[in-house]
C-alpha cells in the first residue's frame with residue numbers, strides 16, 4: 335500500500351535538478367560579485383578569504399601536485415602567529431594570489447580568478463593553511479610577497495548530484511527496486527518483526543552499549559529497506575554505528591559507509607580500525623586525517639599484496655624513463671616513447687584490477703557521499719548503505735550511493751541545523767508559468783532525506799538514542815524539553831559534573847559550582863549595533879546579511895573568561911561562541927591574545943564539538959516590542975552542543 339504522500343520519481347528528480355541549478359547559480363554569482371565588489375578585509379570578515387599570508391614552504395604532494403603552505407605574514411600577524419578567523423575548510427576550491435594594493439586594487443581583484451593560482455585546500459591548521467595547486471598553476475608555484483587566498487564556488491559536487499538526479503529522472507517505473515519504491519512512498523516499508531526487535535539478545539561486541547543504543551541496532555538490523563537512527567547531541571550516534579557495522583559483518587553482509595564530509599567519514603574509520611577488519615577508505619589521501627591514510631585506497635594500491643602486480647610495471651616505466659635521457663638517437667627515443675605508451679596502458683589496466691580486488695575483498699568501504707560515486711565503486715554491490723550525519727546532507731547527495739543500495743540506515747538529528755542553502759529559489763520552488771512544468775511545488779533543498787522519510791512513513795521507521803554523555807542535567811533540560819519531548823536522560827558520568835570537578839585544580843566559586851549561568855543584558859546598557867558591512871552596501875545583501883555586534887556584551891564575555899581562568903580553568907577548555915560574524919570578529923582577536931588556547935567560533939561552525947566551558951554571546955538586545963531576535967528564532971540554531 336502506498337502512503338498518501340507518495341512522490342512521483344521523475345518530478346522529484348526534475349525539481350531537484352532545478353533547485354540545484356538555482357543553488358549553484360547563486361553560489362557562483364555571490365562569489366564573483368563579492369570578489370569584484372569588496373575589499374580583501376571585507377571578504378575575510380565574510381569568511382571567504384584569508385589575507386596577509388606568506389609562503390612558508392612548497393613541496394610535491396601526492397599525485398605529484400605542488401602543495402604550498404601559507405602562514406600569517408609576521409608583520410601583521412597576531413602575537414601567537416595564528417591565522418585570523420576565517421571560513422576556509424579542507425576541500426574548498428581557492429585562488430592564491432598577491433594581495434591587491436593601491437589604485438590598481440579593483441582591477442587586480444577582478445582579475446583574480448584568471449591570474450591567481452587555483453587549487454584545493456588540503457589542510458587547515460591554526461597557524462597555516464595548505465593548498466594543492468592545480469597542475470597548470472603548480473608548475474609556476476605562487477608568486478608575490480604578501481599573498482591572500484580567496485574561496486571560489488565549487489561546482490564539482492554539483493556535477494555528481496546532477497548526474498545522479500538525471501539517472502533517477504530517466505528510470506522507468508518497472509526499473510524501480512522495492513527499496514526505491516519505499517523511499518518515494520510508492521509502497522510502505524516491510525514490517526519489522528522477529529526476535530531481533532523484541533526478543534532474544536544479540537551477542538554484543540561492545541558490552542557498554544545502553545538500552546536505547548541496543549534497541550536502535552536491533553531495529554536497524556531487522557529493517558528490510560530503511561531505518562533511521564535519531565541521535566541527539568552526545569548520545570553516542572557514532573558509537574552505535576560502529577557496533578551496527580560489526581554486527582552486519584557478522585551476518586556476512588557488505589557495507590558502504592558514507593557521510594557528507596571527510597571528517598564525518600574519518601571519524602568512523604578511526605573507530606573501526608582497531609577492530610582489524612578489512613576496510614578501504616576512498617578519497618584523496620591529502621584530504622584524509624593522517625591517522626586513517628593507511629586505509630586509503632591510494633596507499634593500499636602501493637602497499638598491499640594486490641599491489642605487487644602494479645609495482646612491476648611502475649619499475650619498468652621508471653627504467654625506460656631514465657633511459658630516454660641517455661639516448662641520443664631520435665629513432666631510439668621514439669621507440670622508447672612508444673614502449674612507454676604501451677606500459678602506461680598496461681599500468682592503468684593493472685591498477686584498475688588491483689583497485690577492484692582491493693574493494694571487492696573489503697567488507698566495509700567508506701567514502702564521502704560524493705566520493706561514493708567515483709569509478710572505483712561503479713560495479714560494486716552493497717547489501718547496506720549507512721549514512722552518518724544524514725541531516726547535514728542534501729538529499730541529492732545521498733542518492734549518489736543510494737542508487738546502488740537495497741537497504742539504508744540513516745543516522746542524524748533533524749533537530750539540529752540542516753545543510754546551508756544560499757539561493758532563495760532553493761528554499762521553496764515557486765510555481766511559475768511554463769518553467770515550473772513538472773516541478774513539485776513547495777519542495778526545498780533544506781528538506782533532507784531524513785526529514786522527508788520521517789514525514790512520509792512516520793516515526794515507526796525511527797529509533798531514538800536517549801542517554802547523553804556530554805551535558806550536565808541542567809544544561810540538557812532546555813533542549814530536551816523544547817526539542818526532544820523531554821526524552822533525554824543524562825548519563826551518571828555527566829549529570830552532576832561541574833567545572834570544579836575537572837581533573838586539575840579549580841577553585842570553588844559561583845562560576846565553577848553552577849552548571850548554567852545567565853547574564854541579563856536588558857535595560858539599554860548593552861545596545862546591539864548593526865554592522866554596516868561593506869559587503870551589504872556594495873553587493874546587495876551579502877552572505878552575512880546584516881551582521882550584528884554588541885560591544886558591551888563583548889566586554890562582559892571577556893570579564894567572564896577572566897573569572898573562569900582565575901579559578902584555574904584552562905583556556906584550552908573554554909570556547910566562546912556567537913551567532914553573528916561581526917561579534918565574532920569583535921571578540922576573537924582580543925580574547926585569543928589575552929587567553930592563548932581559547933577557542934572562538936560561530937554557533938553554526940561549532941555544531942558537533944564539545945568543551946568543558948562554553949560562553950554564548952547572543953548579541954541581540956533591543957527595545958522593540960516584542961524584542962527582535964532575528965535568525966536566533968530558529969530553534970535548531972539554539973540547539974547547540976555544549977557541556978559544562
Ligand SMILES: Nc1ncnc2c1ncn2[C@@H]1O[C@H](COP(=O)(O)OP(=O)(O)OP(=O)(O)O)[C@@H](O)[C@H]1O
Pocket residue numbers: 542543544547565566567568569570571572573574803804942943975
Ligand atoms: N554506551 C556508552 N557508554 C559510555 N559512554 C558512551 C556510550 N555511548 C557513547 N558514549 C560516549 O559519549 C560520547 C559521545 O559519543 P559519540 O561521539 O559516539 O556521539 P555522537 O552522538 O556521535 O556525537 P555527536 O553529538 O557529536 O554526533 C563519547 O565520549 C562516547 O565515548
